[in-house]
Amino acid sequence: MAEHLARISPVTDLGMIALRGDLAAIADAAGMAAPDRTGIATDGPRSLAWMSPDEALLILPAPQTPEAVEALTLALDGQHALVADVSDARAVFDVIGPGAADVIAKLAPVDAAAMPQGHLRRTRMAQVATAIWRIEGGFRVIGFRSTGDYLGLILRNAAIAGSGLAPR
């Protein structure tokens, strides 16, 4: 039996903090470069993603989250901003393998193969909202916790061996 198009693995050690406010101020408070529109800027273990003109998402190792929430809240004190820990609201999967782009292309209305590094796409996969960006060897997909089982199932279904999108 041929290999699956990609390995689908749940990721459970990520923290995520939703930040609303002035993006430059948020980046400043996070000590990160401000991401470009639709971009995701990575610095060491942390990434800061552009979610909307007034919303960013800080992605970091889970154990650092409570401290980061506190620090960001403090740093943004006095400004119009909102800091919320959303780590537990999410389900995260890594899609790694040579056919990873095919798996994404079966589920999201996105030109996955052409998606550049450093770009975060807010989209949907089949019937659920997701965000997708490139990581080493494939893609990282975040969705909502309540539909995590569904997201894992459709990703595995899309990755079945022999179902690559290359013309046959």
Added chain:
Amino acid sequence: MTHVPPFRLPRGGRLIDRSDQLGFRFDGRHLRGLRGDTLASALLANGQMMMGRSFKYHRPRGPVASGAEEPNALLGLGQGGRFEPNQRATTTALVPGMVTRSQNCWPSLDADIGAVNDWLSPLLPAGFYYKTFIHPRPFWKHVFEPVIRRSAGLGKAPTDPDPDLYEQAYGFADVVVVGGGIAGLQAARDAAAGGGSVTVLEQSPHWGGRTPIDHAGGQDAIDALLTDLRAMPGVTLRRNCMATGLYDHGYLIAREALADHDPNQGIPRQRLWRIRAGRVITATGALERPLSFACNDVPGVMLASAMRDFIDLHGVAPGQRIVVVTNNDDAYRTALIAADAGLDVAAIVDARPQATGDLPQAVRDRGIEVLTGSAIAKVKGRRHVEAVAICDQDGEGKITRTVECDAVAMSGGWSPVVHLYSHCGGKLTWDDAQALFRPDPDRPPLGADGQGIAQAVGAANGDLCCAGDLERPEGATMPVWVMPARAPHKLRAKMWLDYQNDVKVTDVELAAREGYASVEHTKRYTTLGMATDQGKLSNINGLAVLSGALDQPIPATGTTTFRPPYTPLTLATIAADARGEAFQPLRKTPMHGWHEAKGASWEPVGHWRRPYAYPQGAEDREAAVAREILAVRKGVGTLDASTLGKIVVKGPDAGRFMDMMYTNMMSTLKVGRCRYGLMCNENGFLMDDGVVARLSDDTWLCHTTTGGADRIHAHMEDWLQCEWWDWKVFTANLTEQYAQIAVAGPQARTLLERLNGSIDLSADALPFMAWAEGDLAGIPARIFRISFSGELSFEIAVPAARGLELWEKLHDAGADLGITPYGTEAMHVMRAEKGFIMIGDETDGTIIPQDLGLDWAISKKKADYIGKRAQRRLHMVDGTRWKLVGLQSLDGQVLPDGAYAATDQVNANGQRVTEGRVTSSYRSPTLDRPVAMGLVRHGPARMGQVLEFPMPSGAVMKARIVDPVFYDKEGSRLNG
């Protein structure tokens, strides 16, 4: 002459592998074909010309075409869950072990009882059903329709679930070329030369279309193009992929066959492509038209192009002796290919007065007789062709001679495949010189920028000789819509236009006489073009006949509408992966697995599954609900409330915003306190409710109903982004960040205090409608002292990942207190006992808070809130609006939910005038009697009066109007 059935030629057949024999079954018979065969060619090779029966008259039918346009050779394919009806034998590749069966015949294809319809055909003209079965009126529904339905339809629907896999994929390309014939491949090469991505879709497994068959050197030309294309970057060549529809904005749907009829591969059977194309080039070729002569449907009469396909591609001959009938030069190619294959070509019957071109000359050079100005008066034979009777085309059908033959190759000219071009608005123009509709380049389907998104090339554009240097000059086609030109009724009544639906020339003419001047009406009246082939062969001939009958030019008649899909798509392909567990995303709370393990009986709430109740042992749901309620009222219970919406609203203008969102005053809520709030839409109607907690000076937390979380968040953002864009307010939907557990019952505090937390839960420290933050059992928690059950109650929010941990700790610690998980139904009943309203029960989108006696939750001080002005409309302040009351059933029976109270009066329609309805109704385990709420005209002013609720059975239930609070009116239980 002895009739020769179809057979495999000793040589030839470019697609078949004679060394690889494949066994298959047809109507139970074991047959053998070759790898590379289609089902049609394999059946022909086995001498089987008859492959089905027509829909209405059950006439014997063989394949008339060799491709997607085939109307006759439709088979039932596969077994069990893989059975598929109406599969075209001409486009289905033969797979070893295939099981096929003929359709629309009983008891068998050879001896079909329904064929009696054919003898009755003079009695079954167009509109027969409409005219015959209209009287007496009730008979249609009860007698005629059931009988007709049983005999209608071609194949039978499968009864088992389809076990195959299907999937979809999204594609993107600057240019998509549909059709891998010579025109498509050339267009793709041109497009790719300009850079950008180019995708070529070919519906068949082979590239080149007709070119390799029709032109010497054709295959070499195609191979050269493919070599070029494969070397170009950005080019994708995809076979077995049929473009089924083109939609707005260059959205192209295509179906790729991956493992059709071959489940052993273990991969998805078909894939639905959803392609965003910058530009679409339709190189979809053209379809040959039949000629309308009498008995043009006898098995063995086929399109000239189809006959040479079978000979050239599959090495299959339709018979030994062939007659070609045509109005153009192209069909002469069939004579040449047949002669090359060693078959006898008895004659060419050419309707044109002369045929002097290159191809006719080449045929004459072979010694084949060419009869110009001639026509077929009639095909002789019933199950197979025995002979053709020849007459003058310009006449009434007087037979001049008879030519014996086994098969007839006919060509009435060609029609460009304009479907995709037309699907999203491209217009056609009538090409008088070639007698065909082709895409009008000045009126293409338009994109968002007003530019055309589709362009037709090659034969699809009416350029029938598009193979460049490979072409030989051809003489003009002469339009022939009826053969012979002045055929009498008797002949026209046997000229088939639509083979599958048995529509003949006389049917269309009858429709015209009966006033069906519009081609769309004629189509529906006669069923012309309404079969599974959607008129691919019959449309042009039919509308030409209609034009003749209406005595108007063809473009004045126009075409019917081309609609996707081009050929039928199996529903499974459209559903793709969305089946079984992946049918719909199920939302699960952090405690979902626990509920499942405890045997929860589920209730769908939006996409969530919530425990309705937890039946134990032999207990039914009703008993479980009663047990759960009593456990809460007497001890303590837990409810998984994680699905409730939790939206944070923060900012300098958040107070002002909250005052607009809710009918209550929320800006004055003190930090640390909670308030029950109502949300209305602009029309004043109640849309959601929930408890609001003030978290800090500039932050509020809004709880919404389970179904309302996303909707209310969107509602808030809508107002903030579109109306109050200058207000400094941010919102965040944190619904899934927290698990929330309601702990309710007189023992609730006792239980929580056992868990060792940092929060003082005493009534003084945490009074009703207060909240506090800290930790509980080592878990960071926010505890709200709110109650939807009327009992002492705490709702505890913890990070979702720790929800199950807290839930289990509660159950461990509360075992001796009789802690009981309760479901949504217990919650519903308990709130009804307390007279609390429920969004969706007491409200239905037409209810304002004032109807529900919630005036106390509507601020009189605020200048405005969403819905305020609407609630001042005359109808909203009308004193006769139905208002909320309690209803006490007089006989101890539970009132049916939704039952209407009726007065003695009768309205203009003879119906009883209603004066109220039941909105919630339960048997209360707490009170051991029914409780109900309802909306009643002047309700609150009519306490003690008795209402009558007529039942469908004729019985009348009676209920007294009472206060809606049935239990603990003083609210003393809130404090435990």
